[in-house]
Amino acid sequence: VPVGYKRTEVGLIPEDWDIMALRNIIEKFVNGGTPSTKNAAFWSGNIPWITGADILNQTVAVIRRHITEEAVHNSSTSVIAKGNLLIVSRTGVGKLAIAPCDIAISQDFTGVIPNKEKILAKYLFRHFDFCQHVLAKQNQGTSIKGITRDTLAAILIPLPPLSEQRAIAEALSDMDGLLAALEALIAKKQAIKQATMQQLLTGKTRLPGFREAWETRRLGDTFTCLPTANNPRADLREYGQIGYIHYGDVHAHAQPVLSCAHYELPWIDKSRVDNAAHLQNGDLVMVDASEDLVGVGKSIEIHGIAGKTIVAGLHTILCRGNPDYWAMRFKAYLQFIPAFKSALIRMATGISVYAISKKQLSDIELALPSLLEQEAIVSVLSDMDAEIAALERRRDKTRAVKQGMMQQLLTGRVRLVEPRTITERLAATRPAEQEAQWKVVETKEAGR
Structure with a gap:
C-alpha cells in the first residue's frame, strides 16, 4: 500500500x-x-x-x-x-x-x-x-x-473532504464545458458544410471561373456496376487474404471517403469470394438496402488500397466510374445531390427494409458538372471534411483525457490541492497537451 x-x-x-x-x-x-x-x-x-x-x-x-x-x-x-x-x-x-x-x-x-x-x-x-x-x-x-x-x-x-469533492466536481464540469463547446463547433461546421453542398452540388452557387451548363446523363452510361460478394458477418475473420467491405461498414462510416490505409477491415478467405471484383482506388461502394429512407444510397468512395486485395460485400453495389465523366472523390458526394437522393427514395421498395437495384441506380438521369468543376467542388468540400474530422479527433481526445481525469481524481490518485489553478491550466491547453499536463500534476502530487 x-x-x-x-x-x-x-x-x-x-x-x-x-x-x-x-x-x-x-x-x-x-x-x-x-x-x-x-x-x-x-x-x-x-x-x-x-x-x-x-x-x-x-x-x-x-x-x-x-x-x-x-x-x-x-x-x-x-x-x-x-x-x-x-x-x-x-x-x-x-x-x-x-x-x-x-x-x-x-x-x-x-x-x-x-x-x-x-x-x-x-x-x-x-x-x-x-x-x-x-x-x-x-x-x-x-x-x-x-x-x-x-x-x-x-x-x-x-x-473525500467536502472541499475536495467540490474541486473534483468543478474540474470535471470544466471538461464537460470544453466538450460541449467542441460539440457545438462541430455541429456548426457540419451545418455550414451541409449548406455549402446544397449550393455547390445543385449548381445554385457556382465557383469562380465556371459558367457552362451542366450536362444531363444517365448514370449507367457513366459507370459500370461490378460483381460483389454476398457473405454474412459469420464468414469474416480478423485475418485473411482479402479485405471485405460489409454494408454495415458503409452505414457506420461517417466520412464520404474511406481510406483503406487507415481503416481496420474484416477479412475473408479467397475461396469464398472468387467471383467478386477487386476494388480500385476511386470505386464507389453503395448500400442496396436500408432500414430507413435516410440510409438509402449511403455510399463511400474507396481510396488507400495500396496493394491490398479488397472486395465489396453483402448488400452493396460496386460502381466503377468512367474517368471521362467522374473526377476522383466527386463520386463520394453523389449521395448528397438532392435530385439523386430524391430519385432513390422514389425507387426504393420494401416495408421494413428499403432496397434499390443496380438497374434502378443505372437508370437515374442526373446533371453533372465538368471534370474541372467537379475537382474544384471536391477541393472545397474535402477541406471542410478535413476540418470537421480534425475537430472530431480533438473531441475524442478530450473525452479520453476526461476519462483519465475521472480515473485519477475519483480514486484519489491525484489530489486537487490547487484545483482552480489546475482546472484553468487544463481549459487553456489544447487537448493533445492535457494528458501530459495531468501527468505533471500527478508526479508533483505524488512527491509531496
Missing part, C-alpha cells in the same frame, strides 16, 4: 478519505410516479415531469410533459428540488442527471437528496457516472430490470 493511502472495500483510497454506505450520507430517497393519463387536467400544468427516456448523455435533454399541483398530490410522483441527484433505477439503469430545476419524476427514477454536510450532489453524480459498472452489477429483475432501494442504499461511496 503506497504511503498516504489505505486499502478498503472499494480499493486503495487516500488516508483522509472515508468509506460510507449511500444510506448514511443522504437525507432521503424520493419515489417517482405517473399521474393518471386518463385525467387530462393533470397534464395541463407548469411543473416539468420526466421519465428515464428524457435523460441523454447524463443530462435532462428534453422536458416533454408538464403536470399540475393537483397531479402531484393525487399520484405517487414527487417534485425533486433543483440541484439534487436523479438516478434511473429501472428501465435504463445507469442513466443519471442533476435536476436542472424543480422537477417531477416518473417511477423510472429514484431521487437522491444528499446530506450536504457529508456529500455534494454534484460529486455523487460524478462518482456514479464514473462507476457505471457498480450500478449495472446491481441491476435485477426479469421483465423490468432495476435496482431496489435497499441495494442502492448499501452501495459504498469513497468520500
Whole structure:
C-alpha cells in the first residue's frame, strides 16, 4: 500500500478519505410516479415531469410533459428540488442527471437528496457516472430490470473532504464545458458544410471561373456496376487474404471517403469470394438496402488500397466510374445531390427494409458538372471534411483525457490541492497537451 493511502472495500483510497454506505450520507430517497393519463387536467400544468427516456448523455435533454399541483398530490410522483441527484433505477439503469430545476419524476427514477454536510450532489453524480459498472452489477429483475432501494442504499461511496469533492466536481464540469463547446463547433461546421453542398452540388452557387451548363446523363452510361460478394458477418475473420467491405461498414462510416490505409477491415478467405471484383482506388461502394429512407444510397468512395486485395460485400453495389465523366472523390458526394437522393427514395421498395437495384441506380438521369468543376467542388468540400474530422479527433481526445481525469481524481490518485489553478491550466491547453499536463500534476502530487 503506497504511503498516504489505505486499502478498503472499494480499493486503495487516500488516508483522509472515508468509506460510507449511500444510506448514511443522504437525507432521503424520493419515489417517482405517473399521474393518471386518463385525467387530462393533470397534464395541463407548469411543473416539468420526466421519465428515464428524457435523460441523454447524463443530462435532462428534453422536458416533454408538464403536470399540475393537483397531479402531484393525487399520484405517487414527487417534485425533486433543483440541484439534487436523479438516478434511473429501472428501465435504463445507469442513466443519471442533476435536476436542472424543480422537477417531477416518473417511477423510472429514484431521487437522491444528499446530506450536504457529508456529500455534494454534484460529486455523487460524478462518482456514479464514473462507476457505471457498480450500478449495472446491481441491476435485477426479469421483465423490468432495476435496482431496489435497499441495494442502492448499501452501495459504498469513497468520500473525500467536502472541499475536495467540490474541486473534483468543478474540474470535471470544466471538461464537460470544453466538450460541449467542441460539440457545438462541430455541429456548426457540419451545418455550414451541409449548406455549402446544397449550393455547390445543385449548381445554385457556382465557383469562380465556371459558367457552362451542366450536362444531363444517365448514370449507367457513366459507370459500370461490378460483381460483389454476398457473405454474412459469420464468414469474416480478423485475418485473411482479402479485405471485405460489409454494408454495415458503409452505414457506420461517417466520412464520404474511406481510406483503406487507415481503416481496420474484416477479412475473408479467397475461396469464398472468387467471383467478386477487386476494388480500385476511386470505386464507389453503395448500400442496396436500408432500414430507413435516410440510409438509402449511403455510399463511400474507396481510396488507400495500396496493394491490398479488397472486395465489396453483402448488400452493396460496386460502381466503377468512367474517368471521362467522374473526377476522383466527386463520386463520394453523389449521395448528397438532392435530385439523386430524391430519385432513390422514389425507387426504393420494401416495408421494413428499403432496397434499390443496380438497374434502378443505372437508370437515374442526373446533371453533372465538368471534370474541372467537379475537382474544384471536391477541393472545397474535402477541406471542410478535413476540418470537421480534425475537430472530431480533438473531441475524442478530450473525452479520453476526461476519462483519465475521472480515473485519477475519483480514486484519489491525484489530489486537487490547487484545483482552480489546475482546472484553468487544463481549459487553456489544447487537448493533445492535457494528458501530459495531468501527468505533471500527478508526479508533483505524488512527491509531496
